[in-house]
Amino acid sequence: DIQLTQSPSFLSASVGDRVTFTCRASQGIRRFLAWYQQKPGKAPRLLISSASNLQSGVPSRFSGSGSGTEFTLTITSLQPEDFATYYCQQLNTFPWTFGQGTKVEIK
Amino acid sequence: QVQLQESGPGLVKPSETLSLTCNVSGSSIRTYYWSWIRQTPGKGLEWIGHIYYTGRTNYNPSLRSRVTISLDSSQNQFSLKLNAVTAADTAIYYCARDDTTGLFDYWGQGTLVTVSS
Numbered sequence: 001d002i003q004l005t006q007s008p009s010f011l012s013a014s015v016g017d018r019v020t021f022t023c024r025a026s027q028g029i030r031r032f033l034a035w036y037q038q039k040p041g042k043a044p045r046l047l048i049s050s051a052s053n054l055q056s057g058v059p060s061r062f063s064g065s066g067s068g069t070e071f072t073l074t075i076t077s078l079q080p081e082d083f084a085t086y087y088c089q090q091l092n093t094f095p096w097t098f099g100q101g102t103k104v105e106i107k
Numbered sequence: 108q109v110q111l112q113e114s115g116p117g118l119v120k121p122s123e124t125l126s127l128t129c130n131v132s133g134s135s136i137r138t139y140y141w142s143w144i145r146q147t148p149g150k151g152l153e154w155i156g157h158i159y160y161t162g163r164t165n166y167n168p169s170l171r172s173r174v175t176i177s178l179d180s181s182q183n184q185f186s187l188k189l190n191a192v193t194a195a196d197t198a199i200y201y202c203a204r205d206d207t208t209g210l211f212d213y214w215g216q217g218t219l220v221t222v223s224s
Contacts, residue, residue, distance in 0.1 A: 001168075034210055043201055043214035044152070055212075087152060091209030095167040098152035 002026050002090050004099035012107045017078045021102045023071045023088035031067045032092035038101075039084045047086075048073065078104070109133040111202050111215035119196075119222050125189040129202030129215055136160055136183045140205035143176060143187045145198040146217070153198075157205050158185055192222045 003026035013019050023033065031051040036044035046055050048064040051071055061076045075082055083106055088099040115127035129141070142157040156166035158176045166174050170189070178185040189196060199219050203211040 032209070036211075043203075043217050044211070045214075046210060046212050049208075049210050089152075089209075089211075094165055095169070096154040096209050098154070100151045 001095055002029060002093055002097050004088050004090055004097055006086075006088060006099035006102050008102060009100065010103050010105060012105050013078055014107045015078055015080060018074065018076045019078055019104065020072050020074045021086065023066075023073070023099050025069045025071075025090055025092075028068045029090045029092035032090060033064075033066070033071050034089045034091060035062075035064055035073050036087045036089065037082075037084045038087065044087060075104075109204065109213045111204065111213055113200060113202050113215045113218040115218065115220070117219060117221060119192055119220060120224050121193055121222055122191055125187070125192050125196060125200075125220055125222070127187045127200055127202075127218065127220070128184055129186070130182075130184045131204075132183070134204065134213070136178060136180050136185065140207055141176075141178065141185045142203045142205045142211060144201045144203055144211070144214075145196075146201065147198045155187065155189075155200075194222050196220070197222045 005024045007022050033051045035048040038044040047058050052064045063074050085101045085103045087101045110132045112130045119125045137160040140157040143155040158164045158178050173190045175188040199217040201217045202215045204213040
């Protein structure tokens with residue numbers, strides 16, 4: 001299985017901050033990576049596909065980049081509703097796998 | 108509006124079979140793949156497997172020996188059976204639409220299944 005390692009596991013930030021976190025794949029996955037946001041008690045929500053394609057309805061302050069084995073998700077000007085846990089997922093090879101998540105907390 | 112809703116027992120005894128159903132509305136089940144995913148505090152999100160309306164399935168090798176996913180297109184629903192459960196199978200189980208590339212664009216709300224005697 002392809003392992004996805006997200007860093008950091010926890011991130012403390014303030015409203016208005018720019019935050020970036022990373023997802024590293026154990027082997028190359030081209031650009032077959034997605035990002036999800038999950039709030040407590042809710043299902044994950046798809047934010048980004050193909051490493052950088054923003055899904056419809058997702059605010060433009062979210063952006064993704066990367067290819068191969070290293071990917072980043074950036075949130076410019078963090079908003080109160082962005083405090084959540086973010087997961088990456090690879091779609092390159094069965095079985096589909098997820099990272100362990102980065103939890104963004106209020107400083 | 109696409110909606111998915113899981114249903115099934117919230118408590119299953121060890122060694123028995125976990126059975127869940129996902130009702131789909133707002134999307135024909137004869138399009139897309141339909142997945143089951145579970146979430147635990149320890150292992151995080153784990154893809155269990157998916158099914159296409161033709162009956163074609165793919166399963167996570169870690170669970171393949173115990174999992175069956177089936178589909179009833181007349182009811183627009185699909186189901187999960189996980190045999191010989193243990194406490195390690197205690198999790199929130201989600202059903203999700205897989206857009207055929209592995210992207211999960213719609214999810215059910217999730218259902219907690221506890222394995223305990």
